[in-house]
Amino acid sequence: MSRLAWLHVRQIFWFNFNKPHRKLKLVTQGKLNHVSHKYARKVHVSHSKKPSQGLLLATARRSLSQPLVSASATRVFESVGHRSFHISLPRNAAPAFWLVFKPISKLWAMLWGRYIRRWWAKVPQDQKNQYLKLLGGMKGIIIGVIVVLTAGTLINYYIHLDENPLTGRTRFMSLTHDQILVVADQEEKGILDEVQVISASDPRYQVVSECSMRILKANQANCDQIWKLDWSVTVVDDDSTSNAFVLPNGHIFVYTGLIKEMRNVDQLAVVLSHEIAHAVMGHSIEHISRGQLLDFVAIAVLAAIWTVVPGDGIALVTQWFYNKLIKLMLDLPYSRELETEADTVGLGFAAKACYDVREAPAFWALQEALLKYSPGIGIPEFMSTHPSHESRVRQLQDVIPEALKLRQACSCQPLSSADPVQRVQKEIELLREKHENSKSKNDTPAVAS
Numbered sequence: 353m354s355r356l357a358w359l360h361v362r363q364i365f366w367f368n369f370n371k372p373h374r375k376l377k378l379v380t381q382g383k384l385n386h387v388s389h390k391y392a393r394k395v396h397v398s399h400s401k402k403p404s405q406g407l408l409l410a411t412a413r414r415s416l417s418q419p420l421v422s423a424s425a426t427r428v429f430e431s432v433g434h435r436s437f438h439i440s441l442p443r444n445a446a447p448a449f450w451l452v453f454k455p456i457s458k459l460w461a462m463l464w465g466r467y468i469r470r471w472w473a474k475v476p477q478d479q480k481n482q483y484l485k486l487l488g489g490m491k492g493i494i495i496g497v498i499v500v501l502t503a504g505t506l507i508n509y510y511i512h513l514d515e516n517p518l519t520g521r522t523r524f525m526s527l528t529h530d531q532i533l534v535v536a537d538q539e540e541k542g543i544l545d546e547v548q549v550i551s552a553s554d555p556r557y558q559v560v561s562e563c564s565m566r567i568l569k570a571n572q573a574n575c576d577q578i579w580k581l582d583w584s585v586t587v588v589d590d591d592s593t594s595n596a597f598v599l600p601n602g603h604i605f606v607y608t609g610l611i612k613e614m615r616n617v618d619q620l621a622v623v624l625s626h627e628i629a630h631a632v633m634g635h636s637i638e639h640i641s642r643g644q645l646l647d648f649v650a651i652a653v654l655a656a657i658w659t660v661v662p663g664d665g666i667a668l669v670t671q672w673f674y675n676k677l678i679k680l681m682l683d684l685p686y687s688r689e690l691e692t693e694a695d696t697v698g699l700g701f702a703a704k705a706c707y708d709v710r711e712a713p714a715f716w717a718l719q720e721a722l723l724k725y726s727p728g729i730g731i732p733e734f735m736s737t738h739p740s741h742e743s744r745v746r747q748l749q750d751v752i753p754e755a756l757k758l759r760q761a762c763s764c765q766p767l768s769s770a771d772p773v774q775r776v777q778k779e780i781e782l783l784r785e786k787h788e789n790s791k792s793k794n795d796t797p798a799v800a801s
């Protein structure tokens with residue numbers, strides 16, 4: 353996201369800074385009855401496979417002024433893993449109707465296009481001339497239909513334009529918040545049925561829940577969107593998966609594999625803030641809305657390809673090129689834009705919760721080094737839905753000074769003078785040396801005895 357957008361974010365955080373602090377209530381189960389804000393629902397932290405019966409952890413009840421990480425929990429971060437890491441977009445859950453309608457309508461468009469092409473090939477020339485003459489006579493009607501359809505699509509597009517409340521970016525949103533909640537609840541059930549979750553007494557769980565609550569509480573006064581969601585936390589027992597995401601209904605999922613990658617709680621906080629930023633900005637709704645719009649266009653394009661292009665083989669190749677073009681020119685840059693936006697807004701969230709935001713570029717710099725010095729890993733940025741780690745580090749470093757000012761304005765404890773980026777540089781240097789040594793060993797020819 354551009355510096356201008358960051359300024360917009362900062363303006364919101366700063367402008368609302370002196371708003372009266374609303375209390376984010378925590379309940380063991382059920383809905384809140386007495387809340388001071390119209391959007392407030394409930395905030396619970398679940399530890400079972402039944403989030404609706406999720407119990408509030410004792411840790412979440414504790415005052416946030418207490419030390420965030422207990423001695424036992426601190427040990428969670430001592431493990432150092434060297435694996436590629438990425439955080440995902442919130443799971444894309446499209447409405448069920450669209451999931452069925454989309455492939456059927458695309459297939460239908462292809463088959464109809466193909467049928468018309470083959471039928472036309474068999475029509476005698478004199479009959480073709482008659483049809484063309486007839487179509488020429490209907491020229492006005494055909495143009496009228498095209499104009500009406502185009503105008504309808506444009507009107508539909510413009511009436512669904514919406515402004516991201518945190519960054520001011522205009523986006524297309526055809527789904528409502530309530531529609532996405534229904535889908536997200538189903539998605540949540542599906543995930544919880546598939547995964548093993550760790551116990552609420554596990555220190556890893558406590559760290560994640562406390563960190564999440566601290567971020568949400570610190571930002572609740574400035575961000576109405578936080579009150580629209582039912583926040584809950586689940587830690588998935590899967591050391592082989594380094595991932596975290598937040599469903600559009602506010603359910604935070606963190607995999608134990610990710611926790612193993614973290615060097616400290618500040619790194620966990622910047623990752624969680626990023627995922628929470630995705631959720632509060634409704635990136636899932638936006639992603640699906642835009643996908644639906646592009647799919648409508650794709651149906652028309654597919655029908656045209658299969659009607660006009662001579663031969664099924666060439667039509668298939670043309671369709672493949674079209675799909676690749678859309679992915680490279682539209683989908684991937686757009687996904688990266690959302691990622692950068694979540695990075696910037698998330699950094700503001702972490703700063704307001706008094707975490708050390710300098711850990712964000714440090715974390716991604718290390719991930720970049722792991723990619724560089726680990727064979728067989730790495731996707732060029734232009735092919736990825738996420739910015740490359742290197743780009744991410746650069747973008748984050750650009751906004752760190754502003755985030756630090758925001759942190760200071762929140763009367764947070766001063767940060768240590770040791771810069772996390774410099775600390776990580778030492779680790780990166782060790783990785784590089786290890787890589788060089790193993791490379792030179794492999795390059796040395798074996799000496800026959």
Ligand SMILES: [Zn+2]
Pocket residue numbers: 439440441626627630691694
């Ligand atoms: Zn993301």
